[in-house]
Amino acid sequence: MNGIKTFPKGGVHPHGNKKAISSQKISSSQPIKNAHVPSMAVIAMSQHIGKQAECTVAVGDEIKEGMLVGKASGFVSANIHSPIPGIVKSITEIYLPHGVKTKAIVLEFQGEFERSGKAFEKKTWIGMSPEELNGFVADMGIVGLGGATFPTHVKYTIKPEQKIDSLVINGVECEPFLTADHRLMLEKPDEILEGIEIVKAITGIRNVYIGIEENKTDAISHLKHKIQEKKLDYTVVSLKVKYPQGDEKMLLKAILGREVPSGGLPIDVGAIVSNVGTVFAVYEAIVWRKPLTERVITISGSGVKYPSNLKVRIGTKISEIIEECGGYRGKPGKIVLGGPMMGFAIADPDMPVTKGVSGILVFNEKDSFKFQNDPCIRCGRCIRACPWNLMPTLMYKEIENQDYTGALAMGLMDCKECGSCAFVCPSCIPLVQIFKYGKLLSSKK
Numbered sequence: 001m002n003g004i005k006t007f008p009k010g011g012v013h014p015h016g017n018k019k020a021i022s023s024q025k026i027s028s029s030q031p032i033k034n035a036h037v038p039s040m041a042v043i044a045m046s047q048h049i050g051k052q053a054e055c056t057v058a059v060g061d062e063i064k065e066g067m068l069v070g071k072a073s074g075f076v077s078a079n080i081h082s083p084i085p086g087i088v089k090s091i092t093e094i095y096l097p098h099g100v101k102t103k104a105i106v107l108e109f110q111g112e113f114e115r116s117g118k119a120f121e122k123k124t125w126i127g128m129s130p131e132e133l134n135g136f137v138a139d140m141g142i143v144g145l146g147g148a149t150f151p152t153h154v155k156y157t158i159k160p161e162q163k164i165d166s167l168v169i170n171g172v173e174c175e176p177f178l179t180a181d182h183r184l185m186l187e188k189p190d191e192i193l194e195g196i197e198i199v200k201a202i203t204g205i206r207n208v209y210i211g212i213e214e215n216k217t218d219a220i221s222h223l224k225h226k227i228q229e230k231k232l233d234y235t236v237v238s239l240k241v242k243y244p245q246g247d248e249k250m251l252l253k254a255i256l257g258r259e260v261p262s263g264g265l266p267i268d269v270g271a272i273v274s275n276v277g278t279v280f281a282v283y284e285a286i287v288w289r290k291p292l293t294e295r296v297i298t299i300s301g302s303g304v305k306y307p308s309n310l311k312v313r314i315g316t317k318i319s320e321i322i323e324e325c326g327g328y329r330g331k332p333g334k335i336v337l338g339g340p341m342m343g344f345a346i347a348d349p350d351m352p353v354t355k356g357v358s359g360i361l362v363f364n365e366k367d368s369f370k371f372q373n374d375p376c377i378r379c380g381r382c383i384r385a386c387p388w389n390l391m392p393t394l395m396y397k398e399i400e401n402q403d404y405t406g407a408l409a410m411g412l413m414d415c416k417e418c419g420s421c422a423f424v425c426p427s428c429i430p431l432v433q434i435f436k437y438g439k440l441l442s443s444k445k
């Protein structure tokens with residue numbers, strides 16, 4: 001499979017902001033470092049798609065590092081483990097960036113680490129059954145780390161009638177500023193490749209494709225070299241730098257030429273997509289029996305002094321992570337969790353890191369984009385930019401006119417909130433916010 005591939009229609013080209021610009025060091029050249037151990041961790045019970053985990057501890061309990069503190073409470077749910085040893089100070093409720101309220105454990109650091117800094121024997125997994133392996137993936141609380149946070153063991157549970165022939169590993173990282181996956185591919189290629197072998201053993205899938213944007217030439221050549229060295233039959237696919245290339249449906253279109261139907265999943269077209277960070281977490285879960293208690297996060301943007309890639313313990317306050325990166329550069333205007341295109345702006349920097357946080361972006365006041373909401377000039381740019389063939393300008397007018405039925409008929413629910421339309425809109429209309437609002441109100445009708 002040669003040549004640079006991409007999805008056929010729409011998409012945009014935001015500036016990557018991943019390499020050095022003027023005097024400011026941007027994070028792609030920054031190796032992953034361990035973040036500090038927080039003195040207090042706030043562990044949310046809802047860090048995944050699906051039902052919130054059931055809290056298994058009480059105030060005053062003594063907690064060991066890696067202990068189960070939240071138990072998956074349904075088929076689509078995930079276990080949650082303690083990132084530090086400590087004492088439960090309180091059990092409270094907090095708001096997550098997308099506005100959802102969840103129960104959270106406030107844990108004060110005390111005692112000794114059971115795992116961190118200790119040497120363990122590598123566990124062999126060859127010969128284990130798919131059920132046993134996937135059981136560990138579930139036990140260790142692994143969820144999709146590309147941002148979706150779908151429980152990974154559920155994704156890897158394939159029914160006999162489902163014919164899946166392709167495993168697509170997502171190393172695209174198309175959101176500007178984010179470089180955590182890029183660094184992981186450079187620094188942990190052996191672990192990622194072993195993680196893929198484990199996923200193959202769980203799912204029985206033979207064909208493996210690793211999709212990476214062509215601007216990450218070092219990661220592409222590094223992985224190709226390792227694949228050759230290990231005599232693995234994987235295909236590394238260079239993808240055009242175009243947003244939202246990392247969306248799993250766009251990825252399948254680009255790599256396999258398969259179109260996921262409206263409302264469908266990759267499994268409907270015979271494929272499973274997993275992010276590189278997720279397969280790395282699967283590797284750690286199986287080989288080291290390590291629960292998902294920390295993840296790599298990119299900290300970047302014009303408003304932070306030293307852009308970095310840090311391995312951060314879940315539950316650490318965002319403000320402490322920014323402080324660790326030298327603090328604010330100028331007056332902060334906006335803090336975004338995730339990438340600038342699909343991330344969530346937060347009002348409270350003391351919010352804790354959850355499993356789904358891939359980036360912490362700080363923009364100073366000057367660079368904080370403000371929507372103008374000028375009138376639509378009917379330029380049609382948003383229509384050309386939408387990879388899902390939607391008509392953003394018409395959809396937004398239907399919502400403005402409170403005609404939610406009309407907006408739904410135009411495919412409102414197929415909108416992935418990717419932000420491509422808003423990015424190109426010369427009138428700076430907050431299209432994504434309008435579509436989110438429209439979805440919310442139409443579901444209440």
Ligand code: SF4
Pocket residue numbers: 385386387388390391392414415416417418419420421422431432435
């Ligand atoms: S936000 Fe929705 S309407 Fe706009 S480009 Fe993305 S999918 Fe299309």
Ligand code: SF4
Pocket residue numbers: 375376377378379380381382383392393421424425426427428429
């Ligand atoms: S890009 Fe903006 S101004 Fe142009 S048609 Fe779409 S909504 Fe209207």
